Amino acid sequence: MPNLTEPSSSISCFASSSYLSNGSSVYHVPGGTAPSPSPPPAAPEGGTNLEVLSLSKLSSNLERLLLDTEFDCTDAEIVVEGAPVGVHRCILAARSLFFRDLFSREGSGGNRQEGKPRYVMNELVPGGRIGREAFMVFSSYLYTGKLRAAPQDVSICVDRFCAHDACRPAIAFAVELLYASSVCQIAELVSLLQRRLLNFVDKAMVEDVIPILQVASHSKLNQLLSHCVQRVARSDLDDIALEKELPQEVAEEIRLLRRESQPNESTATVDPMHEKRTKSIHRALDSDDVELVKLLLSESGVTLDDAYALHYAAAYCDSKVVAELLDLGSATVNLKNDRGYTPLHVAAMRREPAVIVSLLTKGASALETTADGQNAVRICRRLTRAKDYFTRTEQGQESNKNKICIDILEREMMRNPMAAEDSATSPLLADDLHMKLLYLENRVAFARLFFPAEAKLAMEIAHANTTSEFTGIAKSRSSSNLRDVDLNETPVVQNKRLRSRVDALSKTVELGRRYFPHCSQVLDKFLEDDLPDVFYLQKGSPDEQKTKKLRFCELKEDVRKAFSKDKAGSLLSGLSSSSSSSSPKSVEKHHKLARN
Template identity: 35%
Template sequence: MVVARMMGSSHQTRECANLSQFTGRCYYQRLGVDLEELLDGSCSDFTITVQGKAFPLHRCILSARCSFFRKLFRHPQIEEPKTELDLGKVANLEKVGQEAFLAVVKYIYGGRVRLLGSAVTCLDDTCSHEACNPVVKYVEDFLRTAAVFDLPELKGHGEHHLCGLVDKVPGEYLTSMMKVAKTHGAEMLYNRCIHVLANKCNWNYRSLQKSLGDELANQVKELRKTLGLLMPTDEDERRDTEAWRVQRALDSDDVELVQMLLKEGQFSFDDVHGLHYAAGHCDEKIVRELLDLELSNPNVKDYSGYTVLHIACMRRQPEILAGLLAKGARPNDVTPDGRTGSQIVKRLTKKGGDGFDSAAEEEAQRARLCLEILEQAAVTTNTTYSRSFREVVNMPVTSEEELVQKLLYLENRVGLAKVLFPREAQIVMNLAHLEATSEFTGVDKAGAADNVSASNSPLFSAKAQALKRFPATSQGPKVEGSEGGLDATLLRRVTALQKTVELGHRFFPRCSEILNKYMDDDMGDNAFVDKVNPDEHSTKKQRLDELKEILAEAFTMDVADMDEQKGSEKLPPSLSSSSSSSQGGSPSTRSPHTKIG
């Protein structure tokens, strides 16, 4: 009996212990869930802004769970009960994404690690979203935030996850992972990255310097020597020396020096992969100059098996992509791991969601522009030009008057494109070198300031005003072969405008279709007459009303800008492009059709 009672007592003790353990575990789990629910803003007394979005938080929880915030709130500048702080200013985390920050905050509140969310995906629907760029950037931000907030257990979790991605990501992703590991003391990740980078990427030293900096690039170079992967011949060393000189000239934007070095050297521009380097690191204007010189074949592959187009896709610069495709770059060539240019862009770009910050939105817009250019270049269909454009192109030009008629139509069409599709228009204008010719408006400054009507709008510019501004008796250079000779300045402008429209049809057919809608509805015919036929005026009134306000404002600004720039140098293309983009983003001037994708 005594033994039985003792056994029963022992059994009850174990049951109580198990019940206590079970109850405690459930309690703490429930506590974490309850605290996470406070992230909806309930009872918050503190706000942190991340990439433009405000997160309502609680001082007491942050102070109790995180030493970084405990020290922050004790700072004399943070004494007010309600304070708004920017994460980039207080923690040097300007580029951390909202999703990564929220994941770290949820760990602080609830004690649970949930590293990845379903919203972190790329634009490629065929991707598994396991090792694409948005996922890698998300985990990098997670590690950086955990390290800055002094959460070593969370930092270790992010480091371990990135180590598992090192063998799965393309070589170009490793540089950012390596820099994050070096900055935040993730030694295991750093050692893993440097060994894979040394074995996987056959980059030239200058590109490594650009991506990693001198110190890390030297470490990769020395490791490659140690592993026996860097055993250059005398010819390789001579080529590397010449490549180094060409790349330094490109860094200085000195195209003339590049030509001189190639003329004096033993290797071609393709041998030193100069166009690859320019597409990856130089301004788009320099790339255009190099393409116009035809120093290189854009389809040549570098040591890593990438074409120039692949390198340009990694930058997601639509201007460079369009220039390469216009010079014969093949859009369907694949990388050694089987990616096309479109897939490179898609897997670099995060798909939009609720946590889409402004920087990612701008990045996605550039990516979608790149994708439209690549997809249109890959489609082998005949270009369908508008009726009015075909008529203008086929119009015989034997007199100054006919030249002005042709010029007015093209100026009107390109001017309308600049208003409705500023970014797309800027790309094709740069490719056609339109900036090298003088703008022709056909309306004097006084007329431009008036309200737009059927007889004085840019779409219905009066021929008499145009001829008054550019008279046939001008002393400009003439072109032989026509009666009386034609102004060479106007002819160059016509050629550049016509090429601009043709490139627009090629790369942005959807934008061109919208322009066709406005220009083809008998509007082009009336652009060449002094007065609009009263019988036809009523049929065009509705469409004119749609364009009246936007064209009046844009045309007045164009004339003012042209007059202002007469005595000053032109802005660099990069500044002009950004200005156009900012204007295009305004809801009052941007057409709803401009959204791509």
């Protein structure tokens, strides 16, 4: 799991800045081109360094004004996400013409709290959402002239195989900063963020380009807007999404580009009558009128599947409409649209728990994957911020919808006994077969370490001991780390061999989940948090070794408690005869063998 307390140089730092002697700043942008400021005036030897030092100290002192909670000398408040943030009007007015005009208007601070004018961020920036974290980074830039690193908990997703260089949280944070910078007329920051978002456009999924396109259109950033339009025009994003989510003129420009690039195909494949009837069904769904939908179906001859009505409802309609549409019983719940998405994939992108539950209740499969290998859980994870997933919900507080969606989908995958391969690697689904196999080998290896007899029995049932091993980091050092290479083995044969190993190990892990659920949770947490640090107890400094040993003692206690719970449960009835083999002493003994 990513460490949320330490910044990652590859994802969370939009730019670093250093002051020039003339008071301007030069920005170093990952993947971008730094602006070319005018050269500093000539200075005596050592003068430039002194000015840089002085400016850096001034920057730190000004930032302390913003962050210091012990001595509050702010003279105004800006409410962001329901919480006030103290600001100094003189600094904001000096840095931004927008704030200067705002504060100079007569009666601009009509709402007052303890004598301070109060402003609401949603009213200052009506075109887009500005979160508290983004506002604090933006404010820090106004005070110091330096752009702080993006907080990781709001700029990375919770898909552990994501590079976080173009996932939705990373994009959303940059978009929020750009909205604030554009509205407040901070030209140099707008230029910096526009270059950052240009780098996102080609890497991101087309759905994640939509927020970039929206802020580019709102802020009239023609270069960024043109790049987004070209990207969407080349994609398979359907016309309904264009109409629903983009400004009308932008959607029309994209349609025109598509017609110009494929003039014959666009006219040959469209049936005007079918399109008209489909739109009628969609309009009826927009009106929450399922009875009208039934009437249109009977009169037009178009089916719910023909109109992809369930996909449409899962994306844009109230959850009650989705449930009523499913009750008609005439829609194929796992039907894939032209983009290879099922209604559940669409619902996962929307992240509405009630819609997801309705679909699952009617037989939607959480195992179905898109053309690029993503299932509904992974779609949700790539859209969910670490803050929304890992923040503890207080009693009586409403839970985050994204987290609820992920939990629902993961429980569904674990509940389904046919979900062998996917539940074994969820949420660590990997596009690459070798990466998936490496995860499974390591997971089974650690299961054999902690629960040797139970793991052996599960492997025998799944016939995993009859397939050739794939080298993993937990493999015994007594055996060779290199498998004999068969030069006559074709890629097809190799993939078939690896796939059979994946299937056997997946079944092994599924058996473990079914009969030893608590023990499986211990393994999941171990692989997530401690691999490989705890495994190599003798590496590192004396303090690090001591910390690892303490963690291993905690792990042994977790193993003991988990096994006791599983042993007491009814699921152990068929495998209880092997329980004596997995005492903490047995685990420690095998751990010592693994280190030697």
